[in-house]
Amino acid sequence: MPTKSELRQYLAFAEKLALGAGKILSGGFYRTKRVNYKGSINPVTEFDLKSEKYIISNLERRYPDHTILAEEGTGTERDSEYCWVVDPLDGTVNYAHGFPVYSVSIGLQYKGQSIAGVVYDPEQHELYSAARGQGAFLNRKRIRVSSEKNLKRSLLATGFAYNVSTARKNNLGMFARMIKQAQAIRRLGSAALDLCWLAAGRFDGFWEYYLHPWDTAAAILIVEQAGGKVTRIDGRKYSIFDKEILASNGHIHSAMKAVLTGVKR
Secondary structure, X not given: XXXXXXXXXXXXXXXXXXXXXXXXXXXXXXXXXOEEEOOOOOEEEHHHHHHHHHHHHHHHHHOXXXXXXXXXXXXXXXXXXXXXXXXXXXXXXXXXXXXXXXXXXXEEEEOOEEEEEXXXXXXXXXXXXXXXXXXXEEOOEEOOOOOOOOHHHOEEEEOOOOOOOOOOOOOHHHHHHHHOOOOEEEOOOOHHHHHHHHHOOOOOEEEEEOOOHHHHOOXXXXXXXXXXXXXXXXXXXXXXXXXXXXXXXXOOHHHHHHHHHOOOO
C-alpha cells in the first residue's frame, strides 16, 4: 500500500487533472455539440473525447508505467499494480442536452482496491476527493454521510441504464417498490455525482444496475471515507466490475436491501 504522502501526491495530481478536464467541458457546454452514438441512446460528444485525451496524456507523462482504464477506450494496459480509472464525462446525455448535471471522475486503484478518487462538478464548482484512510472532502472541507435512520424519511437516488428497454433487470420494478417506502427518489443522470451527494449527506441512499468501473471507481471511495456503506444489492461485497450497486449512509442499508430484493424484514 502506498504511504500517506504518496497517496496525497496521487490525489493532488488527480484533482489537478479533474479541474483541467472540467474546464474543457464547461467551455463547450453552451456551444453546439457534435453528438455521435455508441448505441441507440448512448451518446458521445467531441468534448468527452477532448476531456479524455487531456487526462490520459497527462497521466501517461506522469505515470508511464501505470495501467489506465478509460470510458472512451484510449487507456493502456500495462503490467502494473496501479490502475487509473477515468470517466472524462459522466452524464453525457445531460451534457448533450444542455442539462447542467455532469462530472469528471478519476479513480486510482492499487491491487484492485480504490485508494484515491476525485469527482468534479464543473457547473457547481464542487470538487469531491478522498484518499484511503484520510477522509472525504468537498472543496477541501470534510464531509460525512447523513444520520437518517428511517427509510420513510430518506431521500434516495437511482438511475436507469441505456439498456432499460431490453434488460431483464431494468430497475423499474425496484423503483416502483422503493418509491412507496422512501420519502422521495431523484434521478440526476450522473452516478458519480449521485454517490458524491450521498457522501455529502444530500442523499441517504443510492442503487443502480449496469454501471461501469469508471462510473464508481472514485465515488465509492468518497462514500466509504465519508462513513457510508457500499455493497452489491444483495449485500455482498462490491467490486467496480460488478453490474449492481447499493450505497447508503449505513443506517438504512438493510432496509433498502430488503425493499430492493423483495425480502420482508
